Amino acid sequence: MSEEAANTKMLPVLPLKNTVLFPYLVMPLSVGRSHSLAAVQAALGTEDKEIVLVAQKDPSVELPGQSDLYSVGTRGVIRKMARPNENLMEVLVMGTERVTLLNVVHENGYLQGTWEALPLPEDKNSEVEALHSSIVDLATRAIELAQPQAPSEMSKILASSEDPLRLV
Structure with missing residues (x-):
């Protein structure tokens, strides 16, 4: 379209x-x-x-x-x-x-x-990168606490996501 x-x-x-x-x-x-x-x-x-x-x-x-x-x-x-x-x-x-x-x-x-x-924000400054890293770390920790037997691939998938909006 x-x-x-x-x-x-x-x-x-x-x-x-x-x-x-x-x-x-x-x-x-x-x-x-x-x-x-x-x-x-x-x-x-x-x-x-x-x-x-x-x-x-x-x-x-x-x-x-x-x-x-x-x-x-x-x-x-x-x-x-x-x-x-x-x-x-x-x-x-x-x-x-x-x-x-x-x-x-x-x-x-x-x-x-x-x-x-609306256009997507294109900020890739240090604050956005730090927040992205924090989200990945917290999500990984949440998975470890909720599902200790969860495969480590889940954490790798989270870490490989470069788009912070897809992690929300």
Whole structure:
């Protein structure tokens, strides 16, 4: 997809209460509000199953508009879906990239928005490298404590990751 097409592509928008999805993370979500169910259904009806997930400023707002949402969210892909009943949907979403919502409208019973991809930070200064090293060390220690019998390859995989965003 060209960058210009991404800037004007309309995707369903799923407002999140008290949570944030980051790129490269996989998160289970319970969806129950009617407009949120409609947004997920719309995304599932497409080949790419893409949706924009953005946190609400005030989780008590039941039908948020653009002013009720943060302007930065995450474009994601719905990987799995289960529907225990007609009023609830369980989805597994993988974040793909940070986006800025340019415009949000309420059409067809759900929020839709145009978006623009945000560039990844390119800082490779000593502070970022030190934080990256600390994350790898702490994750390795956590694996050792939780799973003493875990193969040492897990630590090697962590240490070989050069992208700090993928370690979050």
